[in-house]
Amino acid sequence: MHLTAALDELTEAELLDHADEVARTQRECEVQVLRIALQVAVINNPDRLDPEVARLPGRERTRRFGGVGTHDVTEFAATSLGARLGISTGSAHSLMADALDLAIRLPQLWRRVEALEVKASYARFVARRTRDLTIDQALYVDERVVESADGRIPWSRFEDLVTGAIVASDPVAAARKEQENATRQVASPTRSTEDGMRGFFIRAPFHVITKLDATVQWLADILAALGDTDDNDARRVKAVAVLATPHEAVRLIEAFLASQNAVETTEQPDVDWAKVIPTVTLFVHLYGATDPAEATGTARVEGHGPVTEAWVREHLGPHARFTIQPVFDLAGQAPVDAYEIPDRHRRAVHLMTPADTFPWGACTREMQIDHTVPYRSMKDGGPPGQSRVGNYGPMTPFHHRIKTHTSWQVQQPFPGIYVWRDPHGALYLVDHTGTRRVDATPRRSPAEEALHRALFDLAA
Template sequence: MIETDSTHQPIVVDDVDADWLLALCEDAETESRRAERRRLRYALHWAHLHPADPADAAKGHVEHAGGDGTPDVEEFTADPLGAAFQITTHAARQLISDALDLHHRLPRTWARVEALEVPAWRARRIAQATSQLTAGQAAEVDQVLAAKAHTCGHRLIDRAIADATQAPEQIDAEVIDRTSWGVRLFHGPMAGPGRWVGSSILEITGDTADLTQLYERLTTEAEKLPDADTLDVRRALAVRHLGTGARPRVRLYVHTDQSGLDDDTLGVGSVERLGPLSVQRIKDWVGHSAVTVVPVIRMDRTDAVDRHDPPAWMREQVILRDQHCVFPWCATDARSCDLDHVIPYDDGGATSPLNLAPLCRHHHRAKTRRRWRYRREPDGTYTWTGPHGRRYRVTRAGTVQFPQE
């Protein structure tokens, strides 16, 4: 196993002693910090190269990437950066946001990143935790945390934010501020010990009293269940007992041989957005719910219709075929996407499976506004060209960037 040290000399790792290996580890950490700092620097400069045009800002066509006190950037700024870094647009937008916040709102912490004293991931944690604060509040947190940024964790960050936001004049505003409230459901697949692919996460942010009451109800229901499982597991199981008792309606898109649902044979099916799942678990879910069986769709149909909107069978075929947004590195589920005419309908493009592709709403707008263009190849892959001429090939296996000519 050959590596290079900080002077770019080749090192046979298997031949070094313990002291030398620790020195190489220290060099690797420094190089990692330098590489992540470079990514933040590039993201920051990219944002500064794309300031929001006042005319576009008046129309709402901007990206509010950073927090209070950071400049807005023009719409679709994150897309080319994400493609270059081979990450999703969402991840690129977050990178830009963190870079702007560190540079404009957390200058002390940013200075320590620049000096390689703080790893970028720790600084980004502070930036994300303070993103909803005013510029003044963020500056207060920066003053408190910058000296400790190389070691501080969530608890210390939360305490500094609480101190910065609980000034007397802020308390009334805090009581009525619900901008951070919400409910989010995250589906699998999730890997890890003791987890199965049918697990999901429900995250709720809301009124403390309401959530405490909900937690206590779950605990009360959990205590009625057999104690073969831990109390936490029983709380999760108790969720199904909080309903009204009406027959639940579960919407699952299951792909399996129906004969496997009709007998006791073991097998594996696939549930959209969840992944592979045992037939027994599928039967357990659908056995308590209303079930609609959809016949198999022919995936080889290519006939067109003389209208803009595709019929249901065509939409389903395209969703099953492509499975996700076909923009480079985008993983948005196809069932949540718009169906886009690759060749625009108004330009003579047919409403046919061969001319339709799923695009999430953001990337649909990016294509519609002529920032990006693409075509569907005969083999079913997609070739994209970005606003700076870079080209990408999207396949079922992932995204590949073409070499620059």
């Protein structure tokens, strides 16, 4: 297909195939730009400068653009490159720094970038985040993120993966940064105003923010219970105003408790605040290792990302009570015949498949649990044991609607492994590591299409 083909003359399938071609060309161009930036950095090495001239005021000197282990580059080199690319000098400087780090400090990522398996944007993100690490630490991160850097997981999850690898590469340094950041807390109104509105910014440990968020929502729900008909957002703003006036908060809570207990009294009730204020539950995952040398020192707090185990002990520990849960048996979940999904099954699915199972799904909470093979009642000839681990898949309501009401198809050949087929025949594999395109074949002959469909049917 020619790139100059008129788009309005293409069928939808041809248009999507053309999008495949353009995406590949775009990736090839991004890789070539990185190669150019790397070669510009190589050419503009310190040998190009006369040391005597470089000592003169204002003359060009050399600087290390990338991380430790990359060679110095003449500092003006980025200006010409930036001009040719139509980007700022600063952006060209960053491009050269990223290229140097990839080629020297992140070799596995760089090989996959050159093979067009990893997008330049993913690789450059890792380069920037690891710039302050030693070479050994950068290689550690390179080893642990290279597999998932090919776009199989959404950007937000990839950021968490890289952050966790950086923490694990040097838990001591990560803990030190966390301690430094703990002193940089702020609660202040924003500077800007818009149409008479203004914001209030809070930077605090996430358990403080989680507690605040839960309390604001609780007060908003109280307002609704007492007859406030505004929407939830408006009631949350009112709840903040109530919190800013403590005696009003007490009065509101007293009125709510009285309405709940059907008690009318002018006497101030004896409120047990520990029971009244909502309790927040956080799920903290610690990674065990049989070999102490393999321990990462990393923990993951659901909804908040990776932190060090030291952070959990020093910052979360004083504010929380921990309940240790045993290892959950994912395999030993007996199926049931009912359409309703037992709580034990929901927990197993969450642990086995924490994210939306639709290709490149990003959502990790508040999802619906879908029966991969639609449930049929026993009266309609449905087989026993349809509600089981291996026939579930968490999805957002939107993706659930797509599965139910469009030509998208999905099979789950093994528990937690999903094979999706889009309406035009492309196959996608989704598992706990993310999403991968199974085939990248453009237009197929009728025989190839028949074989393609047979492969999908085999996943059933």
